[in-house]
Amino acid sequence: MGRLVLTGANLLDGVNPAAADRAVVVEDGRIAEVAASSAVVPRDGDRVVDLSGKTVMPGMFTCHFHATYHELGSRPNVPYGNEYPPSYQALIAAKNLRTALEHGYTGVVGAGASNEVEGGVKRAIEDGLIPGPRFWPSGRELSTTGHANDGVPWHWGMPAPGAVRLCDGADGFRIGVREEIKRGAEVIKLFVTGGHGTTAPKDRIEMTRDELAAAIETAHSRGALIRAHLVNKPAIMMALDLGIDIVDHCDEMDDEVVAALVETGAFVVPSLHFPKHFLELMGDGLGFAADAIRADLAHMYEEIPKAQAAGVKFVLGDDYGAIGFAHGMYGREFRLYTEHAGVSPLEVIGWATVNGAQLARRGHDLGSVEVGKLADLVVLDRDPSVDVSVLVDGTPRAVLKGGEVVHGQLGD
Template identity: 30%
Template sequence: MKTLTSLGLLLAFGGAQAAPQTVDCGRLLDVKAGVWRERVSITVDNGVVKSIAPMSAAAGNIDLSAYSCLPGFIDMHVHLTGETRKEAEALRAALTHNPADTAYRSVPYAERTLKAGFTTVRDLGAGDMLNVALKQAIASGAIPGPRMFTSGKTIATTGGHGDGSNGLSTTFGRAVGAEGPDRGVINSAEQGRQAVRARYKEGADLIKVTATGGVLSQARNGQDAQFTDDELRAIVSTAKDYGFRVAAHAHGAEGVKRALRAGVDSIEHGTLMDDEAIALFKKHGAWYVPTISAGRYVADKAKEDGYYSALVRPKAAAIGPLIQATLGRAHKAGVKIAFGTDAGVFPHGDNAREFAYMVEAGMPPLEAIRSATLSAAALLDQSSNLGSVEPGFAADIVAVSGDPLRDISVLQQVKFVMKAGVVYKQP
C-alpha cells in the first residue's frame, strides 16, 4: 500500500481521540492462538490497545463481562456509496440523482456497516471520488462509519464491467462523457498506466480492475475476459510503482488466470476458477475474496420479476449460486482467503451473514473469523495495526452473546462496537 504520511495515518486511523478507558470482557478471542482468554480487562488509550490483563472489574470500566469479545471485523469488498434496488428505481436514480444525492445517501450505509461490527472495509469502486470523500469524512469524525481503504473509480475497458455508459442510449451515453483513463475506462496498456496515475491523484489507496464481465452491468456476458495480458501487466506494474495493491474482479476462469499471471494481489468473486487458476493462486501467493453473500442475493433476486433487467437476470441466476461451492474448493486446496461480501449488491449491515455461508462451504468457524481479521489485515498491509486485539493495535473491539466458534451465526447479532477507542454501539 502507499506509504502513510502523518496526515494519512490520521485519516486512516484517527479522527477525534478517545479518552483512556478499560473494557472488561467475559472472554476475548485470541485470533492468532485460536483460543479464548477468560475474564480479561483491555486498557485503551488514544485509540490504541495499551494492555490486556486479568479482569479488574473496577468502577467506570465498560462492562462486557457477560459477552465474548473479538477484534473488529474487516470486509474486503464493499460499495458504501450505493445499495441494491429494483431496475426501475435504479434507472430513476441514475437519471435524477447528482453526486451530492448519492453522497448523502451513503451516510446511513456506512453507519449500518460499522454497527454490524465491521470496523474496517475496503471499498472497491465508486465514481465522482465519492468513496474517497466518504473515507475522509469518516476519518475526520464528521460521520460514523468504518475505517476505509478505497480504490476510487474501478478501471475497466470500453463496454466492460465498470464502464458507466453501458446500457445507455447514445443521448445519455454522450452525457456521461467521453470515457477515458481519468474516468477509469481504458483501451491500451498506456491508458492503463494513465488510469492508475489518475487514481493516485484522486487519493485512492489501491487499484481495482474488472478483469471479466460482471453480473450487474448492462452487458451480455458476465464471465468473458475483458483485458489483454499487456494491459493487465501495465496496470499492475504501474500500481506497484505507486505502492498500490491491485484487486481484480473476475468471474470467468480465463480472466482470473490472466489477472493472476499479471501479478494482482487479490481476485474478487473468482466464480468459475478452474484447477489451473487454483494452482496460479498458490504459485503467486494471491488472495481470494469470495463474496458469497452477493452471489446468494442476486440468485434469489433473479427469481423476482422486474428486479433485474433482461440482460442481468440470466447472469444473476447462472453465476450467483456457484460462488459458495467455489470457496469450498479453494479452501480445500489451500488458497489464501480473505473475507469480503460485495455489500451494496445486497443491503449494507448484513455483512456478517458471510461467516455462516463460509462455514456452510467447509471453513471451520475459527478460519472464517481469521479471514475477517488476520487475513484481511495482511491483504491490507496492516498486520501490525489491525486484525487482532493486542497491545499496539488499533482498539477495534466487538462483542457478541454466545460462542461464535460453536455457533457462527451469533456474529450476526453484534452487541458492542468500538473503533479506535470510540464506542459506537453497546448493550
C-alpha cells in the same frame, strides 16, 4: 485519563480458539495488556467493565464495498453511476459506511464507486466530521470501451457513466490509474471479465495482457492496491501472473488456480452472498441463468474448503447496495460460508479479522487482539465461533474504534 479495563470476557483474538475469563486493557487507543482477568490489577482512575458472559473479538473488515451504491439497477434507463448527483452520492456513502461500522466492521476496503466521492468521505471520517470505519477508498472502475458495464443506453452525447472510466491500450490504463489515484483512490478496481452479475458472458476477457500489466504496474508504482472482477480461469491466471492483489469472485477456481493464489499471496473475495440472495429472490424467474448460478455456487462451495486448507487468503465482502441487496446484510456471509461451504466459524472469523487487516496492509496494528495493536474491538452477547448467528442478527452490543465506543454500549 485512566485506562479502559475489560474483564471476564470470552476472548476471540482473531487467531486462536476462544479463551475464557480474559481481560483486555486499553490505553491511549491501543491494547496495553491481554491477560487472565485475575492477573490484571486496576489502577486509580481506570474504567473497569465486567464483560462476564460476553465475547470480545477484533473489529472486522469487509473488503468488497461499494459505498455509493443504493438500489443499483433499479433505474435501468439512467447511466450507471449517475443515478444521483455526486453530492447526494457522498451522503449515501457516509450512511453506508456508518452502517458498516455499526455492524462491527471497523475496516472497509472499496471495490468501485461513483464520481470520485469516496476520497472526500474518507477525509470527512478522519477529520471527525462524520462517524465511520477506517476506510480504503476506491474510484471509478476501469475497463475498455464496450465492456460489460459500458452497455447502458447512451444519453446522446452524455459523458461516460459516473462509475466507469473507459481506458484503451496500455497508455490509456496508465493514465486512468494515475488519475484515479490523484483523485483519492487507494484501491484501483478493474473489470477484466464478464460473468458474476454482469451482462457479458463469463468467458469474455475485457482487457489485453498489455493493458492489465500496465494497470497493475502503475498502481503498484503509486502505492495503491489493485483488484479485478475475475471470473474465468484464463483471466484469473493471467492476472495472478501479473501481480494482481485482490481477485474478486474467482468463480472458476480449481487446483491450478489455488496453487497460483498460494504462491502469489493474492486475496480472494468470493462474494457468493449476492448471487445466492438473487437466486432465492428471483428463483426460476431468472430462466436459464438460474441453473448457471446454481452450478457456480455448487462449484465454489466445493472448492472453497480445499482452497482454505491449502492456504488461500479469503476475505469477506459483496455487492451490497445492488437492487434488493441492502447495506447492513453483511453478517449473512458468515452463515453462507459455514452452512453451505463447510468452512468453520473460526476460519470465517479469521477472513473478517486477520486476513482483512493483512489485505489492507495493516496487519501490524489491526485484525487481532494483541498488545500494541489499535483497540478496534467488537463486543458480542454470544461466542460467534460457536453460534455465528450473533453476527447475522442485528448489531453488536458495542463497537470500539481506537478504544472509543462508536456504537452501542459496554455496560448494561
